[in-house]
Amino acid sequence: MIKTLLGYVKQYKRDTLLTPLFSALEVFMEVLIPFITAAIIDKGIEVGNINNVYKYGAIMLVMAMFSLLFGILAGKYAASASAGFAANIRLAQYEKIQQFAFSNIDKFSTAGLVTRMTTDVTNLQNAYQMCIRIAVRAPLMLISSMVMCFFIHVQLSLIFVAAVLILGCVLALIVSKTMKLFDAAFTRYDELNASIQENVSAIRVVKAYVREKYENEKFTKAAENLYQMFVKAESILAFNNPVMMFVVYGCIIGLSWFGAHFVVSGSLTTGELTSMFTYVMSILMSLMMLSMIFVMLSMSLASGRRIAQVLNEKPDMANPGEPLSEVADGSIRFEHVDFSYKKNSKEPTLKDIDFSIASGETIGVIGGTGCGKSSLVNLISRLYDVTGGKVLVGGRDVREYDMEALRNQVAVVLQKNVLFSGTILENLRWGNENATREECEEACRQACADEFITQLPDGYDTYIEQGGTNVSGGQKQRLCIARALLKKPKILILDDSTSAVDTATDAKIRAAFAETIPGTTKLIIAQRISSVQDADRIIVMDDGRINGFDTHENLLKNNTIYREIYETQTRGGGGDFDQPAADRKEA
Incomplete structure (x- = not known):
């Protein structure tokens, strides 16, 4: 995990190395300042030598300025390195997710991926900044202060050793308890994000x-679940301050008592005792910072593991060594295909699917909910890979193609239509970023979308809200169909994508397809017979198998399932039961 994450420091290695360097210089200056303070007292104030006061005061001022400068530089480079590190990891996750197959995305929940790219990355960023700055500064300050104390007075310094041992043991106990709680707490973020x-x-x-x-x-x-976990963890962490203050006051009392005796006996000067009071605060503050580092690390380790899971996840689908970049035509062939969403599933979603479609044919696909219609067409554009058998497009196995090249020639209007925030034109150009306005308008005419676009105040420049919330379901479907047409694909798949439009508009769209893209293979998945009955042939799906594959007339004669659907939908002479009123206007 650590190796994986550190690989994304990349161009921020220089800032990462400069941060501990300036932190070390800052500590060096801070450690020497109390030593100079002792000289001011002992060699200036105590003996009444004002020149020494000025001299050592000037030295201390210069050292303080250098300490301030080094601290500023350390903070600047730490911020740059940590923010850059976080940006690289966030971008790497986003790019990795773009490479995922649907099966990979199914493995991680959407909320889980969002948490990994936001909360988890922020935790990692804070931890990285602490590691390259505070994790260098605190140990150096601790060791340097201890060395200076022993240099001043060995016996008195034993008080610090006892204090460090006590505080270190307590902090180790606190950190060990909180690490497990923080591990559990961060998994609750997924539940919270999912709810939102x-x-x-x-x-x-x-x-x-x-x-x-x-x-x-x-x-x-x-x-509340998240709150309870953090309250429990923070309640244990709350012991940090009381324990530290107990040790601090204990050290001060010990220093005052024993130090006074050493001053009276002449083995310790007043200035040296004063500097030791400064060093004791530095030592204990260093321990406090170290405890904060351990807590932050315990939080970030959980986040780091979750991020590494995404970064190390191997996409279930990848391009072959020498992929094909051209799709010859729109012919489709399924050769005894089996498919399961889960690799170890005992019951496959599709079973022994075997059929051929000639280039340019219009094929209807119909069947009950959950029978495998969408699963079938998802295999054509290789959104999933088959479990067994082969899917051929243009006479070649889809696994031989470059996935981008294949998907550019197999346009899919999915069951869940998605529009993005931006103008109608910007959304249409998802199909072809170089499409002219005239080409966009022509695609909209074929999809019968121009009927409502021309009535909008801003026409094709109308702004679409995120998710297409300011257009109706039927309008959204037609825009998505127009977007797919702009790709000028060899295969067009409509996955129940005219369900929200009336039957008259549905018929117009199908008529436009027959006239304007006769050479494109069209697969129309639908719930209603009227959407597929004019197709060249119709596939009837039932429980993951093909129950029938023939023309509308032959299926009515020979296929029980198809005949039952037809009779149910046409009973009473009303045609489709979702037929709207003739004068209906979409919102």
Whole structure:
């Protein structure tokens, strides 16, 4: 883990090395200042020599200025190194997530990935800054102060040794207790983030069903769990200050009592005793800083492990050694394909799928919920890899292609339509970043999206809110279809992506496809018969298997499942039961 994370220091190695250097110089100056203070007292004030007071005072002033300068430089380089280190790790995680297959993303929850890129990285950043600055400064200050104390008076310095041992044992006990608690606490952040994310993204549903109270209770429970873990950890950490103050006051009393005797006996000067009081505070503050470092490290180790899990995760899918960059045509062939979302699953999602589709064909896919329709088409663009068998596109196994090249030729309008914050034009150009305005408008006409875009005050420059919350479901679907058309793909997959539009608009979209992209292979997944009955052939899915694959007319005659769906949806002569009124206007 440590090796993995330190590999992302990269261009900030120089700042990382300069920080402990300036911290060491700062400590050197600070340690010498009490020594000069003793000289001012013993060689100036005590003997009435004002020149020595000025001389040693000037030296102390110069040393204090250098200490201040070194401290500023150490802080500057520490901030630069830690912020840069955090930025590199955050970027590395983001880039790694972009490489993940869906199966990798399924392994980590969305909330978990967000926590790793925010809270966990911040913890690591703070810990790194402490390690390169405070973790250098505190031990050096501790050792240097102890050496100076022994240099001044060996017997009196034994008080510090006893104090260090007592405080060190107590701090070690506190840190060992809190490390486990912090490990557990940071896993609770995922639950809290999941609650926030789910509630905010589905706020309209929450309000529509008046579930604010329930959501508040769920969030309160997650927050309470996190609160309890931190209270328990912080309660143990709270012993730090009382124990330290007990040791500090003990040292001061011991120094005062024994120091006074040594001063009276002449083995210790007043200035030396004064400097030892300064050193005792430096020693104990160094121990306090070390305890803070251990606590921060215990928190950051948990975060570091979680980040390393993402960075070390190997994508389940990768390009072959010499990938193909061209897709010959839109033909599709499934050869006895089995597929499971989980590698060790006993019951596969798809079982022995075997069929061929010619380039340019329009294929409908229909079946009950959970029968494997979406899983089937996800394999074509290699969003997942097959468990057994092969999927061929353009006559070649999809695993032989460069994934970017394959996905540029296989456009998928997913079941969950997603728009991004930005104008309509910016969203459309996700399909082709170099598309002209005219090409965007033509794609929107084919997807019947121009009907509502032209009615908007700003037209194609209308701003889309995050997630497309300011457009209706049907409008969002049509924009996503237009975006896919701009890719000019050899295969177009519509995964139930016209479910929110009326049947008349659905028919217009399919007619536009037949006229404008006749050479593109089209796969239309739908819940309603009217969306697929004009397809060249229709696949009927049932429990992960192909139950039928034929034309609409032949399936009505020979396929029980298809006939039942058809009769259910057309019973009573009403056609689709989601047929809207003719004068319906979308919001």
